[in-house]
Amino acid sequence: MRPRALAGRRVTPIGLGCMNLSHAYGAPPSAAEGEALLRRAIELGVDCFDTAALYGGGANEELVGRMLAPVRDRITLCSKGGLAMEPQPEGTKKRTVDGRPEALRRHVDASLARLRTDRIDLYYLHRWDKSVPIEDSVGELGRLVAAGKLGAIGLSEVSAATLKRAHAVHPIAAVQTEYSLWTRNPEIGVLDACRELGAAFVAFSPLARSFLTNTLHDVSTLHPGDIRRNMPRFAPATYAANLELLPSFVALAAELGCTPAQLALAWVLAQGEHIVAIPGTTNPEHLEENMGALNVRLEPEHLRRLDAMINHERVAGPRYSAASQADVDTEVFPDGR
Numbered sequence: 001m002r003p004r005a006l007a008g009r010r011v012t013p014i015g016l017g018c019m020n021l022s023h024a025y026g027a028p029p030s031a032a033e034g035e036a037l038l039r040r041a042i043e044l045g046v047d048c049f050d051t052a053a054l055y056g057g058g059a060n061e062e063l064v065g066r067m068l069a070p071v072r073d074r075i076t077l078c079s080k081g082g083l084a085m086e087p088q089p090e091g092t093k094k095r096t097v098d099g100r101p102e103a104l105r106r107h108v109d110a111s112l113a114r115l116r117t118d119r120i121d122l123y124y125l126h127r128w129d130k131s132v133p134i135e136d137s138v139g140e141l142g143r144l145v146a147a148g149k150l151g152a153i154g155l156s157e158v159s160a161a162t163l164k165r166a167h168a169v170h171p172i173a174a175v176q177t178e179y180s181l182w183t184r185n186p187e188i189g190v191l192d193a194c195r196e197l198g199a200a201f202v203a204f205s206p207l208a209r210s211f212l213t214n215t216l217h218d219v220s221t222l223h224p225g226d227i228r229r230n231m232p233r234f235a236p237a238t239y240a241a242n243l244e245l246l247p248s249f250v251a252l253a254a255e256l257g258c259t260p261a262q263l264a265l266a267w268v269l270a271q272g273e274h275i276v277a278i279p280g281t282t283n284p285e286h287l288e289e290n291m292g293a294l295n296v297r298l299e300p301e302h303l304r305r306l307d308a309m310i311n312h313e314r315v316a317g318p319r320y321s322a323a324s325q326a327d328v329d330t331e332v333f334p335d336g337r
Contacts, residue, residue: 001269001294001295004200004273004276005200005274006076006173006174006200007076007121007122007151007154007174007200008151008173011047011048011076011276012045012046012047012048013269013275013276013277014046014265014269014277014278014279014290014291014293015047015078015202015278016038016046016048016278016279016280016281016287017050017204017278017279018038018049018050018055018060018063018064018280019055020281020282021037021038021055021056021060021063021280022056022059023054023055023056024055024227025226025228026226027223028056028282031063033282034063035066036284037284037287038063038064038067038068039067040284040287042068042071042075044288046287047075047076048075048078048276049064049068049075049077049078050078050079050176050202050204050278051064051078051080052079052081052124052126053079053080053081053083053085053107053110053111053126054083054084054085054095054126057093058084058085058110058114061079061114061115062114064077065114065115065117069116069117072116072117076121076122077115077117077120077122078120078121078122078124079115079120079122079123079124080123080124080154081103081104081107081108081111081124081126082097082098082125082128082129083095083096083097083098083126083127084096084098084107086098097127097129098129099128099129099131099132099137100129100132100137101137101139101140104125104137104140104141104144105140108120108123108144108149108150109149112149118149119148119149119151120149120151121152122150122152122153122154123150123153124153124155124174125141125154125156126156127157127327128155128162128329130329134158134162134166135166135168138153138155138166138169138170138172141153141170142169142170145170152171152173153170153171153172154172154173154176154202155174155175155176156175156177157176157178157328157329158175158177158328158329158330159189159190159329159330159331160189160192160331162329163175163193163194163197163199164193164197167199172199173199173200174194174199174200174202174276175190175194175202176202176204177190177202177203177204178204178205178319179201179203179204179205179206179268180203180205180208180212180264180267180268181208181249181306181309181310181311182208182211182212182242182315183205183208183319184311184312185312185319185330185331185332186201186330188331190330190331191272191275195272199274200274200275201274202275202276203268203277203278204278205279206264206265206277206278206279207264207265207279207290208264209228209231211233212249212260212310213286214249214250214261217243219234219236220236222234230321230324231319231320232318232319232321233316233317233318233319235317238316238317242315242316242317245310245314245315246260249263249306249309249310252302252305252306256296256298258292258293258296259292261286261289261290261293262289262292262296263293263306264293265290265293266293266297267298267303267306269293270298270303312333317337318332318336318337
């Protein structure tokens, strides 16, 4: 599959979301295991790596910076700010959304140091701080582009309307949001808005947080600290209902001679030439499997069958709890999901 445009660069359509190596899905792998996975990604031709200040409280950026420094000129390095684990007076750290210009300047400088670089190719506003006009946050990021610290600006988990407001202040190179067969919210507006504005759409969790890999059948086995335990679709009864969607999907993958994960990734990439996917993994074998999706070719009939199998109407449960949904700016369907 040909490279695709991202932030004025050309990248392999499947990059690597690095969050799993430090954050969110229970106990992370050891530093040695994380380093080995990143080395293997480079060997396989991955040239777009996505991290954030939030992940591991900065540990993920440190890992990525340390391992990718020798190939820095060959990769597109992406990170995020405006959402971080901020120190508290009592000595703890708290997850904080802060889009004030002074906070963003601090976040960018800290990320540059952890990443061992003088320029981040694509820097996302990880969450829109709704107490700060999007124009103010993006305006400051634009000044950091002018200063040479950032190559381009992206937004994460925003609506088409917010994207357009931001783009009027400074060009937005990419929007990053969850997108897969079972999360279709970007199809409400932001996918088309990205296309219209010439921005890339970067799909995170394109494997539906492992649902579409056909490897997670019992949610009781999830690590106690796994974020999926707080997601409505992974509640035991709801997840059991969603599992009923998998047999026909798995059968189509077998028919096409690919794995379910590869079929899921191929579907995402088939939704537009402006789309890049960033699946995450801690397993080198899964990494190789994911990159194999670049060789899967889907015909219109396959896409029609997939759309009928797994879609918004058939998937049970919202992707986020009400509290988590309030933290993002993405569109929802008329049924509230």
